[in-house]
Amino acid sequence: MSEKDDFALREFLPFLLNQAAEESSLSFQKVYRDRYGMLRTEWRVLFHLGNYGEMTAKEISKRAMIHKTKISRAVQKLSEKRFVSRLRDENDRRSEHLSLTPAGEVAYRDLREVAEDYDRKLSAQFTKEETVLLRKMLSRLAGLE
Amino acid sequence: MSEKDDFALREFLPFLLNQAAEESSLSFQKVYRDRYGMLRTEWRVLFHLGNYGEMTAKEISKRAMIHKTKISRAVQKLSEKRFVSRLRDENDRRSEHLSLTPAGEVAYRDLREVAEDYDRKLSAQFTKEETVLLRKMLSRLAGLE
DNA sequence: CGGTAATAGTTGATTTTGTAACTAACAAGG
DNA sequence: CCTTGTTAGTTACAAAATCAACTATTACCG
Numbered sequence: 531m532s533e534k535d536d537f538a539l540r541e542f543l544p545f546l547l548n549q550a551a552e553e554s555s556l557s558f559q560k561v562y563r564d565r566y567g568m569l570r571t572e573w574r575v576l577f578h579l580g581n582y583g584e585m586t587a588k589e590i591s592k593r594a595m596i597h598k599t600k601i602s603r604a605v606q607k608l609s610e611k612r613f614v615s616r617l618r619d620e621n622d623r624r625s626e627h628l629s630l631t632p633a634g635e636v637a638y639r640d641l642r643e644v645a646e647d648y649d650r651k652l653s654a655q656f657t658k659e660e661t662v663l664l665r666k667m668l669s670r671l672a673g674l675e
Numbered sequence: 676m677s678e679k680d681d682f683a684l685r686e687f688l689p690f691l692l693n694q695a696a697e698e699s700s701l702s703f704q705k706v707y708r709d710r711y712g713m714l715r716t717e718w719r720v721l722f723h724l725g726n727y728g729e730m731t732a733k734e735i736s737k738r739a740m741i742h743k744t745k746i747s748r749a750v751q752k753l754s755e756k757r758f759v760s761r762l763r764d765e766n767d768r769r770s771e772h773l774s775l776t777p778a779g780e781v782a783y784r785d786l787r788e789v790a791e792d793y794d795r796k797l798s799a800q801f802t803k804e805e806t807v808l809l810r811k812m813l814s815r816l817a818g819l820e
Numbered sequence: 821c822g823g824t825a826a827t828a829g830t831t832g833a834t835t836t837t838g839t840a841a842c843t844a845a846c847a848a849g850g
Numbered sequence: 851c852c853t854t855g856t857t858a859g860t861t862a863c864a865a866a867a868t869c870a871a872c873t874a875t876t877a878c879c880g
Contacts, residue, residue: 537787539726540819541810543797544699544790549817551692552740558689569836574690581684588858594684595694600837602860624845624858645687652688655815663805664812665686670800672694674685714866733828745867747830769828769875826877836867847856 547671554652561644566611566637571596571604573641576613576630580638584629586619595673613637692816699797706789711756711782716741716749718786721758721775725783729774731764758782 539545555570562568568576578590585593587601605628608614613634617627630638653661669675684690700715707713713721723735730738732746750773753759758779762772775783798806814820 537726537791539722540814541794542790543794543810543813544696544703545722546810546813546817546819547692547696547699549740549819550813551689551696553817554689554692571837574684577684586858597838598859599839599861602858603836606860622846622858626859645689649686649688652816656812660808660812663808665688665691667801667805667809668688668691668695669685671797672691672698674691674694716866731828742868743829744831744869747828748866751830767828767876771829821880823880824878827875829873829875831872832870834867834869836865838865839863840861841863842861843859845856845858848854850851850853 543671558645558648562641565640566613569604569607571600572607575601575604575608575628576634576638576641577645579614579628579630580635580642584627586625586627588625590628608634688816703790703793707786710785711758714749714752716745717752720746720749720753720773721779721783721786722790724759724773724775725780725787729772731770731772733770735773753779 559570562573574594574596575590578594579585582593587598587605590596591598591601605614605616609616611633612631614628615631617629619625619627656664704715704718707718719739719741720735723739724730727738732743732750735741736743736746750759750761754761756778757776759773760776762774764770764772801809
């Protein structure tokens with residue numbers, strides 16, 4: 531089964547990005563799913579709160595580029611799991627300040643360690659300069675700068 | 676709102692990969708959706724058949740790392756649209772050989788062109804050496820080598 | 821052979837996501 | 851104040867993905 535023409539799907543950036551993203555998510559996903567029954571969005575929200583501290587859903591949405599409905603549902607789940615506490619802003623009663631509970635902190639620290647190990651493992655395939663460049667290029671492609 | 680510690684989510688490779696993948700899929704998705712009413716999986720199947728020629732669902736599944744139920748449904752849709760023809764293998768009547776119809780070829784060539792343009796546009800953000808390296812790194816991360 | 825296991829692909833039930841419309845709270849101009 | 855517009859977050863309904871169970875066919879092995 532040889533290629534029919536000169537367009538190489540395996541060179542197509544969106545394809546490569548998707549494959550790499552999927553592959554790199556898989557093994558990590560298993561951890562937060564099995565250990566804490568979390569979905570990807572929940573994990574991301576947890577990480578944002580753990581990483582940047584208290585913030586509102588809106589802020590997470592903006593930072594993580596996740597749609598507000600996903601955030602809303604993730605926060606509900608995380609709140610049910612007692613990982614996140616919600617505090618209504620008394621000056622602007624539309625918004626809520628979200629933060630990690632002690633249990634949420636524990637989960638965050640645990641998962642962060644796994645994440646760091648995993649990131650190191652991925653990066654170890656390349657030279658230091660290469661991974662620096664990779665991150666920079668991905669940031670650009672992701673529209674994060 | 677300052678960072679609480681030194682782990683940066685925005686540096687975490689799986690996060691960056693996902694964001695970059697999502698972002699890069701978005702604008703392209705619009706094309707195959709609007710022009711041919713295709714879903715992402717359908718597009719991928721079409722591209723695999725166009726790019727590598729006739730193969731079975733199983734082979735596509737393996738190559739593209741797409742689950743067989745997704746493939747099954749995508750093939751149904753593509754077959755309804757008369758983009759893909761299905762031919763049962765007479766030696767092993769469980770499997771089907773899938774290939775593009777002439778109409779499928781036309782759609783494939785059209786979309787491939789858009790894809791190539793888009794890829795060039797993405798690549799243009801970086802130097803030639805950088806994109807070569809990027810592709811290589813993504814291939815490695817995707818487990819394609 | 822005959823029975824069990826394996827494989828290709830499909831289908832159905834359950835989750836999860838996406839889109840749009842909605843509620844509640846605030847803002848600003850007249 | 852009152853209307854109109856905006857914003858934070860939720861909810862409802864449709865679309866899609868996931869997971870498990872299923873059919874049909876072939877392979878393996880005593």
